[in-house]
Amino acid sequence: QSALTQPPSASGSPGQSVTISCTGTTSDVGGYIYVSWYQQHPGKAPKLMIYEVTKRPSGVPDRFSGSKSGNTASLTVSGLQAEDEADYYCGSYAGSNNYVFGTGTKVTVL
Amino acid sequence: QVQLVESGGGVVQPGRSLRLSCAASGFTFSNFDMHWVRQAPGKGLEWVTLISYDGTNKYYADSVKGRFTISRDNSKNTLYLQMNSLRVEDTAVYFCARSPQFDYWGQGTQVIVSS
Numbered sequence: 182q183s184a185l186t187q188p189p190s191a192s193g194s195p196g197q198s199v200t201i202s203c204t205g206t207t208s209d210v211g212g213y214i215y216v217s218w219y220q221q222h223p224g225k226a227p228k229l230m231i232y233e234v235t236k237r238p239s240g241v242p243d244r245f246s247g248s249k250s251g252n253t254a255s256l257t258v259s260g261l262q263a264e265d266e267a268d269y270y271c272g273s274y275a276g277s278n279n280y281v282f283g284t285g286t287k288v289t290v291l
Numbered sequence: 292q293v294q295l296v297e298s299g300g301g302v303v304q305p306g307r308s309l310r311l312s313c314a315a316s317g318f319t320f321s322n323f324d325m326h327w328v329r330q331a332p333g334k335g336l337e338w339v340t341l342i343s344y345d346g347t348n349k350y351y352a353d354s355v356k357g358r359f360t361i362s363r364d365n366s367k368n369t370l371y372l373q374m375n376s377l378r379v380e381d382t383a384v385y386f387c388a389r390s391p392q393f394d395y396w397g398q399g400t401q402v403i404v405s406s
Contacts, residue, residue: 182352184335217392219336226386226396227336238394270336272393278350280326282336 182275185210185283192289193261201286203254203271209281211252215274218247218256222267230269231256258288266290293317293395295387300400303377313370313387313397321345321365324390327372329383330399337383340372341390355381377404 186204193199203210203218210216216234219227229238231247234254244259254273258265271283299311313325327339340361341350349361360373370387384399 184337215391219393226398227388227393228396229392229394232392232394238392272336272338278341278348279352280338280341282328282338285335 182209182279182281185271185273185281187269187271187283187286189284190287190289192291193258194291195261195263197261198257198259199261199288200255200257201269201271201288203256203273203283205252205254205273205281207252209273209275210249210254210271212276213274216247216249216254217272218245218254219270219272220265220267221270227270261290263290293389295389295395295397297385297387297397297400300385300402302403302405304406305377305379305404307377308373308375309377309402311372311374311385311400311402313372315368315370315387315389318389318395320363320368325361325363325370326388326390326393327361327370328386328388328393328396329381329402330386331380331383334383339385342370374402377402379404 191199218231221227234249235247269286275281294316296314342361358376362371386399387397389395
């Protein structure tokens, strides 16, 4: 199972929006609603930000939103804040009780 | 509150074994499937293995199949990962995470495989 493809980096100024893509195949991202996004600060554990493509866990700001079109999922962070600077990973169910994560995107707040 | 605490990591020679533990609290452990996920130094996340809530069903990534074994003791609220025939490429921080959404993660335990 190959890792999902994400851009290595993305950036934006405070208050702006940034969108991160996550490209897979019909066997993972395109085939299931079970696409999630995780935020990871250096030296910390990942934190769930979005699940089932568009849902936000309790406590996650509504500045974070998810979507999917075909084999590509996207995470948009609106109203960028300094604390949003982190690595972001997508993840997807890949069938037959297998899971796959994305290559990761480093978001920089300029 | 939900807490997952991994332990058991360390430095081990190639070919040797190591057992990781993940102590769970703050939720009904026996109701949830559980995952192990690893992250090699400077790299992304890699799903390793999944165990069903009752320990009946286990699934593995191809990279560890036949070498790693996941298990759990619901009476002790603890998840395990037995890692045999370790390779240099198994060097990583190992996280346990709650299924199905990977909604809670432990802080991770570092495994270094080196001669």
